[in-house]
Amino acid sequence: MSVALITHPACLGHDTGPWHPECADRLRAVLRALEAEEFLPLLREAAPAATEEQLTRVHPADYVQAILANRPEPGSTVSLDADTLMSAGSAEAALRAAGGAVHAVDAVMEGWARHAFAAIRPPGHHAGPAQPMGFCLFFNAAIAARHAQARWGLRRVAVVDFDVHHGNGTQDIFGPDADLFYASSHQFPCYPGTGEASERGCAGNVVNATLAPGATGAEFRDAWDRVILPALDAFVPELLIVSAGFDAHKADPLAQLRLETADFTWITERLLEVARRHCGGRLASLLEGGYDLDALAACSAAHVRALLHG
Numbered sequence: 001m002s003v004a005l006i007t008h009p010a011c012l013g014h015d016t017g018p019w020h021p022e023c024a025d026r027l028r029a030v031l032r033a034l035e036a037e038e039f040l041p042l043l044r045e046a047a048p049a050a051t052e053e054q055l056t057r058v059h060p061a062d063y064v065q066a067i068l069a070n071r072p073e074p075g076s077t078v079s080l081d082a083d084t085l086m087s088a089g090s091a092e093a094a095l096r097a098a099g100g101a102v103h104a105v106d107a108v109m110e111g112w113a114r115h116a117f118a119a120i121r122p123p124g125h126h127a128g129p130a131q132p133m134g135f136c137l138f139f140n141a142a143i144a145a146r147h148a149q150a151r152w153g154l155r156r157v158a159v160v161d162f163d164v165h166h167g168n169g170t171q172d173i174f175g176p177d178a179d180l181f182y183a184s185s186h187q188f189p190c191y192p193g194t195g196e197a198s199e200r201g202c203a204g205n206v207v208n209a210t211l212a213p214g215a216t217g218a219e220f221r222d223a224w225d226r227v228i229l230p231a232l233d234a235f236v237p238e239l240l241i242v243s244a245g246f247d248a249h250k251a252d253p254l255a256q257l258r259l260e261t262a263d264f265t266w267i268t269e270r271l272l273e274v275a276r277r278h279c280g281g282r283l284a285s286l287l288e289g290g291y292d293l294d295a296l297a298a299c300s301a302a303h304v305r306a307l308l309h310g
Contacts, residue, residue, distance in 0.1 A: 003307045004113035005034060006103050008047040008096040011121045013089025017077055020085065021254060021291040022122065022135040030119050030287065033297035034304060041308060043113055047100030047120060049092070050143065054102055057146035058139050058173060063130040067091060067137055080132040094122055094137040101144035104284035105239065109152045115272070115283045115307045117244070119300070123288045125167030125243050126192060133169065134192060140286050141243050142173045145180060148239050155179050158237035160228065161186075162220075162267055163245020163288040164255040166195030170243065171206055178203035181235040183228045185209040185220060187248070187255045207231045211248075213256035217263035220248065224267060232274055240275045240283045246290030246299035254291050264299045268306035283307070 012024040034042065055064045068091045072078045077085045097120035104116035124141055126134030145157040158181040159174065161167045166186040171194065174180040178201075186195050188210035195208045209223035246264060248257040275283040285303065290296035 014093035015087035050098035161243035245288035
């Protein structure tokens with residue numbers, strides 16, 4: 001078995017304009033990096049469009065319909081909030097992003113891939129059930145988790161998040177459900193202002209490890225080793241989903257953590273160890289943030305390289 005790389009050209013059609021940090025060049029940078037010879041073993045798959053049934057396990061039907069109906073004229077954009085835009089291609093991109101997350105789960109559950117990486121956009125971990133936010137339209141990781149429960153009969157699904165920003169949407173959806181687990185390391189204070197260590201969910205099923213601006217890879221690794229990984233082991237997940245944001249890198253313009261590319265290799269390897277202990281190795285990773293193109297490309301390649309070797 002190998003590693004599935006799931007993406008779709010439609011994800012490039014989400015046009016956020018010339019100055020927006022969450023731009024199509026992000027995905028182009030990731031995919032170029034994964035064209036290197038060492039990544040030839042990847043099983044390259046087209047992301048399907050998510051179905052209404054999959055989306056409405058997380059989002060109300062009227063919200064889904066409103067997003068899908070929001071199709072501005074080509075060349076124009078509509079602002080949904082201060083940070084989140086839609087263009088003519090955004091609805092299709094969002095469908096493929098959510099569908100790619102679902103397909104990543106199916107790949108590892110069906111067993112034809114050992115692990116999966118969905119190189120998708122727009123990202124998802126800030127979206128609420130009925131609210132676009134922070135560049136996000138549909139909540140990809142939660143849609144994938146609910147799909148794992150509905151199609152595959154899993155009960156205990158974990159999402160772990162090393163994006164520099166707290167996944168407030170993930171926490172809001174997972175916190176009230178003891179069968180779901182969410183853990184995040186993130187800069188604090190920082191956008192969106194949530195994710196304090198005291199926020200614990202309904203049954204200790206939410207774990208937040210805050211990192212001060214300027215924190216280095218050593219502090220990041222300590223937070224995972226001391227706080228997050230023991231709690232994840234105690235949860236005993238049947239499936240591990242990763243919100244893989246690479247904006248904690250020291251070169252990223254949107255935050256002030258100081259991680260190096262090697263830190264993303266390290267966390268990927270540690271999460272693979274958890275997946276082997278509890279999930280039969282099943283790990284599905286979904287692209288979230290990362291806004292310096294060179295750092296994003298290098299860190300994504302490091303992450304996928306670790307998946308291939310794990």
